[in-house]
Amino acid sequence: MYDRQITKTRQQSLSRQVIFLQKWNHFPIPFAIMDDHDKLVSYNQAFESLLTGLGKDKNITDYLQVVPNQSDPNLLMAKITGKDYLVIKKQIKQNENLLVGIETSGVTDLLEALNDLKRHKYELEAVFEHSYDGIYLTNREGVTIRTNAAIERITGIPKHYYLGKNVKDLVRRGILKNSVTEEALKKKKTVSFVQKNYIGNITLLTGTPVLDSQGNIDMIVTNIRDLTDLNRIQAEQIDYLKDHEFQTEAPQPKNEYEEKYGIVVQSEQMLAIFETAKRIANFDATILILGETGVGKDVLTNFIYENSDRVKTGKLIKVNCGAIPPELLESELFGYEAGAFTGANRNGKPGMFELANGGTLFLDEVAELPLNLQVKLLRVLQEGEIQRVGGTKPKKVDVHIIAATNRNLYEMVVQGEFREDLYYRLNVIPIHIPPLRERREDILPLIHLFLKTYNQKYQLYKEFDYELIDFLTVYDWPGNIRELSNLIERLVVTVYQDKIGIDHLPKEYRSSEIVGRQTQLSLKEAVEDVERRLLRQAAKKYQNTYEIARALQTSQPTVVRKLKKYNIKVKNE
Numbered sequence: 001m002y003d004r005q006i007t008k009t010r011q012q013s014l015s016r017q018v019i020f021l022q023k024w025n026h027f028p029i030p031f032a033i034m035d036d037h038d039k040l041v042s043y044n045q046a047f048e049s050l051l052t053g054l055g056k057d058k059n060i061t062d063y064l065q066v067v068p069n070q071s072d073p074n075l076l077m078a079k080i081t082g083k084d085y086l087v088i089k090k091q092i093k094q095n096e097n098l099l100v101g102i103e104t105s106g107v108t109d110l111l112e113a114l115n116d117l118k119r120h121k122y123e124l125e126a127v128f129e130h131s132y133d134g135i136y137l138t139n140r141e142g143v144t145i146r147t148n149a150a151i152e153r154i155t156g157i158p159k160h161y162y163l164g165k166n167v168k169d170l171v172r173r174g175i176l177k178n179s180v181t182e183e184a185l186k187k188k189k190t191v192s193f194v195q196k197n198y199i200g201n202i203t204l205l206t207g208t209p210v211l212d213s214q215g216n217i218d219m220i221v222t223n224i225r226d227l228t229d230l231n232r233i234q235a236e237q238i239d240y241l242k243d244h245e246f247q248t249e250a251p252q253p254k255n256e257y258e259e260k261y262g263i264v265v266q267s268e269q270m271l272a273i274f275e276t277a278k279r280i281a282n283f284d285a286t287i288l289i290l291g292e293t294g295v296g297k298d299v300l301t302n303f304i305y306e307n308s309d310r311v312k313t314g315k316l317i318k319v320n321c322g323a324i325p326p327e328l329l330e331s332e333l334f335g336y337e338a339g340a341f342t343g344a345n346r347n348g349k350p351g352m353f354e355l356a357n358g359g360t361l362f363l364d365e366v367a368e369l370p371l372n373l374q375v376k377l378l379r380v381l382q383e384g385e386i387q388r389v390g391g392t393k394p395k396k397v398d399v400h401i402i403a404a405t406n407r408n409l410y411e412m413v414v415q416g417e418f419r420e421d422l423y424y425r426l427n428v429i430p431i432h433i434p435p436l437r438e439r440r441e442d443i444l445p446l447i448h449l450f451l452k453t454y455n456q457k458y459q460l461y462k463e464f465d466y467e468l469i470d471f472l473t474v475y476d477w478p479g480n481i482r483e484l485s486n487l488i489e490r491l492v493v494t495v496y497q498d499k500i501g502i503d504h505l506p507k508e509y510r511s512s513e514i515v516g517r518q519t520q521l522s523l524k525e526a527v528e529d530v531e532r533r534l535l536r537q538a539a540k541k542y543q544n545t546y547e548i549a550r551a552l553q554t555s556q557p558t559v560v561r562k563l564k565k566y567n568i569k570v571k572n573e
Contacts, residue, residue, distance in 0.1 A: 031100045033092070034060050041096065050101075060099070134224030138181050140217045142167045154226045155197055180207035181220045188217065194227065202227040261306070263299060264446045266553055267439035273431060274303065280429055281307035286381065288366075288426045289404040291433035294482030297364065297404040300433065305360045310400055314359020317352050322365035330373055336389035353386045356399045366403040366426065367412060374419045381425045401426075436477040436484065440534070443473045444553040446481060450488040462492050467502045473552075474530040475509075532566045539563070539570045 030050055032043035038060045076087040078101065085101040092098045128135060134154045137146040143166050147159040157175065167179040176197075183191040184207035192206040204225040212218040257265040257274060265274050280287070281304050289297045298318070305316040324332055335351030352361060363369075369377065380386055381401065385394040403426050412418035436443060447469065455462055464472075477483055487509070495504045538548045545563065548570070549556040563570065 029100060031098060032060070034097055034099060036095050036097070047101070133226075134222075136162070136181075136222040136224060138167060138220045138222070140185070140219065142179070142181055142185060142220075145219070151224070154201065154203060154224055180205040181222055183207065184209050184220050184222075185217060258445075258449075261303060262449075263303065264442055264449055266445050267441040269434050269439050270442060273300070273433060276431065277304050278307055280304070282309055283429075284400050285428045286426050287402045287429045287431060288409075289402065289431050289433065290409075291404075291406065292435045292480055293406045294480035295433040295435055296481050297433060298362075300431070301360075301362045301402050301404070304402065308360070308400070310359050314357060314398075315355065316360045316362065317356035318362040318364060319352050320364045322368035326370050329370070330376070331389045333373065334376065334386045334388055337391045348388065351386065351388065353380060353397050353399055354395070357397050358399075360400045360402060363401065363403045365405055367405040367407040367409060367418060371419065374422050378419065378422045378425060381422075436480045440473060441551060441553045443477075443484070444469070446484055447472055447488065450485050451492070454489045454492040458493060460492060461498060462495070463499055465499055465501045468500060468505070470531060471502050471505070471509075473554075474534065531562065532568075535559075535562060535566060535568050539568050542570070544570060 027044060028046055030044065030047035032047045033041040035041055040058050040060055074089045076089060078085045078087045087099055087101045090098045090100070129148050131148055131150055134150040135148045136144065136151065138144050144162040144164060147162050149159060151157070151159045151162065155175075162170070167176065167181045170176045171179050171182075177195050178193070180191055180193060183193075188209055190206065190208045192204065194202060194204050197203050204227050205222060206225075207220050207222045209217045210219045210221060257263045263274075265271055277300060287304065289300055291297055301318075302316070305311060319333065321329065331349070331351065333351050333353060335349050335354055338348040363377075376386075380397070380399070383394075384398065385396050387394045409418055409423050409427070413420045413423050436446075447464070451462065451464065454460075472484070479486075487506075490506070491500050491504060497504075534552065535548070538551055542548045542551060545556050545559045549559045552559070
């Protein structure tokens with residue numbers, strides 16, 4: 001009885017297949033029926049015409065080169081006699097599946113492009129969600145449409161809290177102090193600013209408008225970077241380098257003076273001096289440069305000359321009035337005629353004023369001029385003419401006078417050592433260059449400049465360690481820039497090791513004035529004491545560690561590290 005029932009069921013199934021095939025046998029679209037094991041059960045004429053040697057109970061994979069589709073296993077691509085077919089697999093009843101094939105071209109590429117698109121979407125999602133910086137999207141009305149996971153770490157607020165909220169509401173509730181989104185919407189360009197967020201972290205916010213095809217703002221993409229965390233990491237790195245490396249800190253970026261003239265000008269005092277020098281360079285008024293020995297009077301003179309029109313019409317002639325014997329100084333300055341004195345050139349000789357005609361004459365150490373020559377110099381300044389030694393006729397000269405001295409000329413006038421009328425003729429435009437100890441911002445860039453200069457000169461690769469840098473920046477430098485330059489050259493040439501430390505300093509510096517003022521302290525302790533005092537003064541004067549770093553000409557992480565070391569607080573931090 002049971003066997004007869006199975007047979008009857010099979011007959012009914014075959015009957016249905018026959019009826020089905022009779023109905024669809026002439027349908028132009030190829031289709032076939034197969035079992036769960038991919039064996040062919042039946043097919044129509046259109047399917048049969050595609051293939052040769054087709055027979056029932058054969059595996060469909062013997063005829064079709066199937067390209068699997070991971071996104072939909074029921075949607076297959078197949079190669080049939082070299083043509084592309086889209087094959088739909090559909091279960092029509094238990095243990096039987098219907099295959100319907102549609103010839104197509106380009107569908108394979110389309111599906112591949114679809115898979116690529118899905119892959120790109122996955123990658124973009126991964127970048128967005130796993131970005132270390134916070135990413136915040138708003139529409140053109142300022143309503144939050146999406147945020148990433150980093151927002152929670154940076155702000156301490158769950159990211160879903162922001163969704164659907166307008167940035168104006170966030171500002172009103174105190175979540176934000178200011179909205180970079182609103183600024184970007186208002187200005188229609190990228191906007192950045194730094195602010196302290198809801199939990200007290202210092203953040204850098206950058207809002208960038210995204211425009212549609214018509215050039216209108218579609219959305220604002222805001223990037224949020226946690227500077228508090230970044231500064232901590234940088235400080236840790238600096239500490240590590242200090243403990244494990246012996247490298248000098250990177251010099252600050254060059255300004256226009258260093259780029260164009262090779263001059264270090266960082267302090268406010270020197271910037272003001274060189275700006276003044278630039279403005280007066282084309283005026284023929286006499287310039288008197290005052291300052292201690294070695295502060296850079298010669299460098300300033302070069303700068304004035306190079307920025308004047310006289311660089312095109314004459315030379316810069318330099319005379320050190322204190323280095324020439326008084327009996328020879330007159331002939332050197334004003335020249336002499338043939339036979340003026342025993343041993344004189346038979347053709348005579350032009351003096352420095354004549355050589356500088358049309359240009360500039362630099363009288364260094366002008367305070368050392370004897371009184372009789374001061375009279376002659378006064379005549380040049382008043383009349384614009386000179387008279388050679390042994391000569392009878394004056395000569396006109398067109399010379400711009402720049403004088404310099406390290407002495408107090410006014411006190412010399414009071415004491416009768418310098419002519420009062422000449423003093424006022426020279427002191428038309430006075431410029432006082434402060435000593436290096438009063439403009440410590442210039443010390444570190446000067447160190448880097450001289451170290452680089454002498455490394456290049458002698459083809460060496462010497463470096464200074466941190467302790468030596470600290471010492472050099474707090475030393476008083478009685479010889480000013482000249483002393484600093486000479487010491488660095490001495491260290492570069494004489495120290496065998498590539499890493500130069502404080503122990504390599506010459507003996508006279510190990511018992512220097514810094515240590516002399518604090519005889520109970522070691523050199524390291526003395527340096528730390530001066531360093532501590534400088535940082536305390538800077539912390540009172542400036543608003544934050546960035547301003548302190550600029551003033552002391554060092555890096556911000558170094559300032560953070562040293563303030564922590566000495567337990568010094570800054571006004572706004």
